[in-house]
Amino acid sequence: MRGDTQACERPGGPEPALAEPLPPIALQAAGPRARTEHWLSRFVRFLGRNLCREFRVVVAEPVRALVRRGLSGVALAIFTAVAVLSLHAVDQTRSGATLVRLVSHVRGDIPLPLVLLRTPLSLFVPARDMAALPGIPVLFLGIALAQLVLGPARTVLVAYAVSFAGTLSARVMIALGPRWWGLPPEAAHVIDTGASAAVVGLFAHVATVKRAPVLFLFAVTPTVLRSLHKPNLAGREHLVAITVAVLLGLLATRRNPALRDGASGA
Structure with a gap:
């Protein structure tokens, strides 16, 4: 469990296999498909980071506290x-x-x-x-x-x-x-x-x-x-x-x- 939460917190941890976000100038010149992929990539990254953080604070840390303190x-x-x-x-x-x-x-x-x-x-x-x-x-x-x-x-x-x-x-x-x-x-x-x-x-x-x-x-x-x-x-x-x-x-x-x-x- 510790390894899972560390993977969530680590900036270099696994990311969704989507296109890298485009720079603002390139985004303006990109086509509709590239812009869609850009915003989808940002949304998935945001969702993944927040789900990992929530798992850490409401599941992983309480379980560790339970193991440490017992009943x-x-x-x-x-x-x-x-x-x-x-x-x-x-x-x-x-x-x-x-x-x-x-x-x-x-x-x-x-x-x-x-x-x-x-x-x-x-x-x-x-x-x-x-x-x-x-x-x-x-x-x-x-x-x-x-x-x-x-x-x-x-x-x-x-x-x-x-x-x-x-x-x-x-x-x-x-x-x-x-x-x-x-x-x-x-x-x-x-x-x-x-x-x-x-x-x-x-x-x-x-x-x-x-x-x-x-x-x-x-x-x-x-x-x-x-x-x-x-x-x-x-x-x-x-x-x-x-x-x-x-x-x-x-x-x-x-x-x-x-x-x-x-x-x-x-």
Whole structure:
């Protein structure tokens, strides 16, 4: 893997077998076919360099960090997966469901101070309309990647920030009503739990910080499309979470440009 990433970074590494770029004067005098080959060559070179750089910062470096630190490098992902599965098992019993409801359920009609207390635990309770097991691999991957790239403290901060932003925005949209991009009053009674907003927010944040458009395309864009296609409470919260995650990423890289191409978080 090290050799592959070095080949991507090395200026003299393998290049696509296309015509060399033409000098500006020669380009003006060249025919349409030569100009097409010139721009195609530049595009392929640009694409190749960026794909190699993205592979290095979101795959190679995190894997090296995982090999170096072992399971401690993904401790947050392990803890979250175990907590989700455990709370899901507890929620299947009558007394357990009552306990889970009292300590973790968040709704728009609950007082805000109680929401603040319940939000951290609500992230570990699977949403009622989603099965717990199928979402575990994506949850684990998102949190593990974030911890390896951002570090544990920043991962927790971003996950909670985007989740809480989604919860607060839902209350605002319910107050606005069904017009002006709001939500109907019955949305206030919908149980709002699950880590999906936090996970997609972490993917969006990592993609923004590391300038990884391919990661954003495959890990974030499907959620955006689903949320636009089905504009319910969860969909609106996901859009808010992604927006906040991107803004936090832009702010972080503006304050510390070295984060874009720096090593994975400690």
